[in-house]
Amino acid sequence: MLPVIFKITVYLNKMKRFLFYGMAILIASSCVKDARDKFEKLHGAKWSGTYAAPLVNVDLNLNDAVGLVNGFAQLGNYQNNLIYLAYDKKEYSIWGYEMVKIPDQNYNENYALNGTEQTTLTGGSFTLTKEWNVPLTTNGILEADSVYFSKGLLKPYINNQYNHPCSGTITFPDVRLNNNPIVFNFNIPAYTQFNADTLLNLVKMNLTQTSQNFGEFKMQVSVTWTNSGQGFSSGDLVSMGLNINNANFNRIYGLFGSPNLVDAEDSLKTEIFGAGLTSGSVNFDDPRLKVTVDNNTGIPLELQTSVLSANVPSSGAVNITNYPATFNVAAVAFANAGQTIRDSFLLTKSNSNIKTVIDQKPSAINYKLKAKANASGSQRNFINANSRIFVNVVLELPFSGIAADVVLEDTAGFEVESIAEVDYVDWITFRVNIENQMPLSIGFQGYFMDSAYKVLDSLFQPFRYIANAATVDAGGNVVQSFKDGYDVTFDRAKLKRIQSATQLRFRAVVPTASFNGSQIPVKISTNQHLYIKLGVQTKLSAHEEF
Amino acid sequence: MKNFKLFIALGLWNLGVSAQQNFTLYPMSSIPQANMMNVANVPDCKWHIGIPALNSTYLQYSNGGFNLNKFFTAVEYKNSDTTVLNLNKLLDILAKKNYISMRVEQSWLQGGLKFGNHYFHGNVTEKLGLRVSLPKDLFRFIIDGNGGPNLGETFSFAFKTDATHYREYGIGYSYELPGKLQVGGRLKILKGYNIIETKDLRLDITTRPSDYAYLLKANVLVNASSVAGQIIPTDSNATDFSPQFFKSKNNGFGLDLGAAWQFNDKIRFSASLIDLGYIKWTQNTTNLFSKNPNAGFTYDGIHIKSSDTGDYEQYVGKLIDTLLTTFGIDTAHRSFNSALSTEFFLNASYQINKKAAVGALFYGDFYNKRFYPGLTLNFQYKVGKALSLNVTNTMYNRSWFNVGLGTSINVGPWQVYSVMDNVLFPFAISSLKTFSWRFGSNLTFGRERSKPKKQKNSDGGGLEAPTDPGTI
Missing domain, CATH: 2.60.120 (Jelly Rolls)
Known part of the structure; x- marks a missing residue:
């Protein structure tokens, strides 16, 4: 080995040492030229990447659902957390100072x-x-x-x-x-x-x-x-x-004598039975019609109800039975001036035909009523300047019942500016993680349509329930929530079809849960939630020439 | 003892400024500055003095291994005349941590004097270093994305930027023990002028496969100091920034240790450890640090709840507040220590004949919790009395072909020298990863005549060792 190194040393010495530098420069120069040539040939770039991000984390109960779909009713809950849908209308007297x-x-x-x-x-x-x-x-x-x-x-x-x-x-x-x-x-x-x-x-x-x-x-x-x-x-x-x-x-x-402090004839619209929920059957297990009087005067009142009926599309006006023609509301004692006495009467399936009437999906509840002062005879009373008498007519529809084949439909304009760069999208996958604590299955379909309302594509192919109903017992009580996770993928072809859509038609179905294969009345309460986690995964790619 | 342990720990861990390389300079006994690489090295002159401000200038650039040639590995042929750049393949040329370092050293004064077996030497040197580290994960996240095969991986965006400027006042001593051993040491008093030191600047992102939620974890610890004022000004401590070149209260010290052993007439071993030490920064310091170190946060989408009444802007505002609370950064003005960039050299040389020698030099330094080794093969040759050459090839930074050339020319007592670790870089830009160049001029006296007498006085490997003082 050493003799070889020695010979190389001698050789290099003989070659005037410059040989080494010359060779190095030659090699290096060729490297530069090679690099320049490679750059000149470069006329494009390509790239692909796959990205994932969380989108929304939703916590809903029926309160939100009703608000989103209808936007007209009020919700409340009973002491057992059972949610009810309420339609109400207030009639009231003039103020005391008037x-x-x-x-x-x-x-x-x-x-x-x-x-x-x-x-x-x-x-x-x-x-x-x-x-x-x-x-x-x-x-x-x-x-x-x-x-x-x-x-x-x-x-x-x-x-x-x-x-x-x-x-x-x-x-x-x-x-x-x-x-x-x-x-x-x-x-x-x-x-x-x-x-x-x-x-x-x-x-x-x-x-x-x-x-x-x-x-x-x-x-x-x-x-x-x-x-x-x-x-x-x-x-x-x-x-x-x-x-x-x-x-x-x-x-x-x-x-004050005996004037009619409230004198009203009106109707209560029940939109849930109107447009948007015209098909299928909805059975509310225990609907209630409540008339409440708030009296903050020193004048005893007599609520006189002369009409209480429902507009049923199939048979016209149907009287609601067993309501009191007169209903007395006490006066506020002089010592308690400033307080309010509330009294009401309630019509349920046990004391009237209200369930039968509601089962017929009435479009409105009609009423005619008066609040007469001192109806029992003239007596001396007081009023305050801020006294006002309210009569509140409330139809409560507790979410305890059966819904079958109910379809909610609507159509809205659709803009797709956000996916205008669809050429760069290979696919988009939405990852859905869902937990449904409500005894309602939720099916949802969206139809993408052009300006002539021709269906271009649909959201789910085939149709699927977003979430199945929670499991219920024989009494309709939820015993186990429904959990699921799945992906919904839009490929580039589907995205392109959606891109040309101008209308989106929604169609939702919300059947209630079944027990042993049959639908039974179920209860929906405030502590039942629908949790949805939505994440998106997309592959983007580009191939650009320059 | 406590300070000694700190000294050792900081030195070995080496989180400081970028290291110098000087693969080619190390064995060149004709150049007195080789003593800076191994303090046991004794130059082949009785005494020398560097031309003030011109005796040694050092420039260095290196990166963690990427260059144009590797860039072209990401180019694919579309046809014989056209190629396209595959951005995804660009990631293959990156290391897990990618650094770029630059270093400038300017020696103002340098000199040495030999008495028998004793050699005394000193120097005043200005040192500036910059080292930036970028994580490959950042580019992977951007280019490949987080939702493909790497879904569920943790992307660690760990950035590091270290910039240091300090002055070194060194005094050293080398001694040739009777027999075959030379030892030396140099004590260096350091004055720090400017520093930005990233101890930790990191954001880890993991995408949970089940729902694509982002699991975030972050930590920040950055120190800065300058004699001129606040580099990172804060509202409570803003000062004017005025350059200062002579007054510094940022004191430190360093130590170089070296040894050489002449195994026999032909073979010589040497070892060196340089820049063991630290600087304590006390002037105009700023410390940025996480209020909750290594805090974590999970972002799993925009939360919509039944009880929410706010709009999207309110949610985003709340999210930002949460992020600021979780990942908030605090500021302090405490003193801190920065370690020097400690390096070591292990060299073995074989004397072929009176003029030629070959050697192998193993080098190592640490940065950002990684070890960066280098290996240099060198061939030394003396042409007459005036010219010394050292041709090297260094393997460093995942680059296998870095030809170095060191040259010193003596005309009377006047010496000029140039040492490059990648001499072909102007012609091979496309393969450039590292480059360093040291050049300067000295006045050397009492250089050994080329009279054949074997002497083991340097890593040059016992070249001709004249005993009479004088110029060549």
């Missing part, structure tokens, strides 16, 4: 001193004492007994037209603030008018202290003149009175 009004008003009394009184005054001084029953005008109440004011202005006055100064008091013993009568003191020169005013906020006016026993309050005036030495002229007198402006009440008590 029912009774206190207009602006005034009251005036003139008094001229007689000869004896003038003689007494000439002797030094004279005191006049007077009392009047001042009426309080109120509209909307037959007889007002007392008023608790929320606002207003009480403006008494004394116009002294004698050439003698005077002083005294104006007292309203029935108009009290903090239980103290309102009193005004005055001391005015000759030929002068005394004007005063006080706010009526929080003032209570008792209108029962006169012989009439309603609608009047007392005004007491005491005037003492002091002789000025100027004597008297004909036509001298004193004017006394008051004005009430911009008054309103918090509460008013009295005799």
Whole structure:
């Protein structure tokens, strides 16, 4: 080995050492040229990649489902978490402050001193004492007994037209603030008018202290003149009175009579049986029609229902039976003013034909009702300014029942801008992981259509249920949720067909679960969820030339 | 003892700046700067002084193994005149971690003096290094994607950027023991000027096959310091950035150790360990770190719940808040240590005759928790008294053909030298992975005459060893 190395050394020495450098440069130069040639031949690039990403993680219950499909009904739940679909309509009275009004008003009394009184005054001084029953005008109440004011202005006055100064008091013993009568003191020169005013906020006016026993309050005036030495002229007198402006009440008590505070004739649309759910059968196991009255007045009410029926497409109006023609609602006790008494009557399959009616998928519930005040006889009551009577007609459809062959359909415009670069997409796969805790199977199909409504493709081929129903026991109670995971793949050809779609027609079926091969009434509650995890996997590829 | 352990640990772990290579310079005893590679090396002159600021300039570039030739392996023929680039095949040319490093060293002062068996030497050298590491997983994620055969794999986006500027004040001593052994050591006082050091900057993404959820895990630990001001300014600690070249409070130290053993007249072994040490950075420091180190988060899609009333923007806002809470970054201004890039050399040489020798040099350094070895075969030759040559081929960075050439020419006491580890790079750009070039000029005195007398004084392998001082 060593002799060989030695010979190489000698050889290199003989070759003038430059040989090595020359060879190196030659080799390197050829490498550069080779690289340039390769670059010149390069006229394109290709690439493919497969990507995956999570899209959505959905947690729904029937609340969302109903909201998404219909968007018109309300949902609630009973104490056992059973969900119900509710259609309701409220009828209501006018507000208390609209029912009774206190207009602006005034009251005036003139008094001229007689000869004896003038003689007494000439002797030094004279005191006049007077009392009047001042009426309080109120509209909307037959007889007002007392008023608790929320606002207003009480403006008494004394116009002294004698050439003698005077002083005294104006007292309203029935108009009290903090239980103290309102009193005004005055001391005015000759030929002068005394004007005063006080706010009526929080003032209570008792209108029962006169012989009439309603609608009047007392005004007491005491005037003492002091002789000025100027004597008297004909036509001298004193004017006394008051004005009430911009008054309103918090509460008013009295005799209201027996008006109809609510008088309504209307209908409750039941859209679930209308467009969108026209096929198949839906059987609600225990529908309920509830009429509720909210009374926050001191007036007892009698709810008078003269019509309660359903519009059934097949047979026209069908009366709902066994509803009470009159239904009494108590008044709020005066001590409990501000509270609300709620009372209602309920029609169920056990006390009426409501289930039979609902089974016929009515399009509306019709009603005609009145809320009559003091129906049992005239009595004295109160109302508050914010009093309002509500009558609520509610059709509750608890999700306990059977649905079969029910189809929901709709068509919407469809834009596919997001897949405009479909040429780069080899395929897209949606990975679905689902857990269904509801006793409802969910089938969904989408049809992609062109502008002439010609079907170009469909979402699932073949059709499949997105989720099967949860397993139920013989009582319709969920005992085990349904879990599944599957892929739905769109290849490039399918994507291209979808790309030209302008309309998308949805078709959904939601049959309820079966037990031992037969559908039984199932219960859907608030704690039953539908969990859907959706991820996407796609292969993209490109082959570009340049 | 505690500091010594820290010293050893930091040195061996070697997470610092990029390493120098100098495969060709190592055995060249005619160049005094070879002593920088092995402190036991004694040059073949009695004393020397480097031309101030011109005695040694070192430039180095290297990458982790990719070059144009490998790029062309991703090109496929469409027909005889046309090719297309297959982007997916580009991934084949990448390593798991791909780094690019650049290094510049400028020696301001350098000199040495020999007394009998004693050799004293010193240097003042400015050192700048930059090393960037990019993860292959990043390009795999972008090009191949995460949903194909690699579904379920963990993509680790681990980035690393280390940039350091420091000055070295070195003083060394070499001694030739009676017999066949030479030993040497160099103590280096270090002054740090600028640094950005990425200890950890990582995001791991795993795509769960069952639902394509992303399992995220991240960690950040970045240190920075500069005598000129805050490299990474924060609101609470913003300062003006004004260059400083002489004042530094970032002190450190380093150590070089070397030994050579003359086995017999022909064969010589040597070993060297250089740049063992660290710098403690205290000036204008900024530490960026994860509030929750290695925190994890699972993103499994946009959550839609029955109770949600918000819109898409609110969900995204909530998601961002969660991410910021989970992967939030905090800032501190604490001092930190950075290790030097420790390297070792193992060399064996065989003296063929008076003028020629061959050798093999094994090299190693650590970076980013990986070991980077190199192997150089060299052929040394002296042409007359004035010219020394060293031709090498180095295998490094997954590149097998890197021809190096070292040359020193002495005209009287004046010496110029040039040492390249990849001399053909201007002509072979397409295969370029590494390149380093050291050049400079010294005044050397008392160089050995070419009088035949065997002496074992350097890794040059006992070339002619004149005893009389003087120029050649």
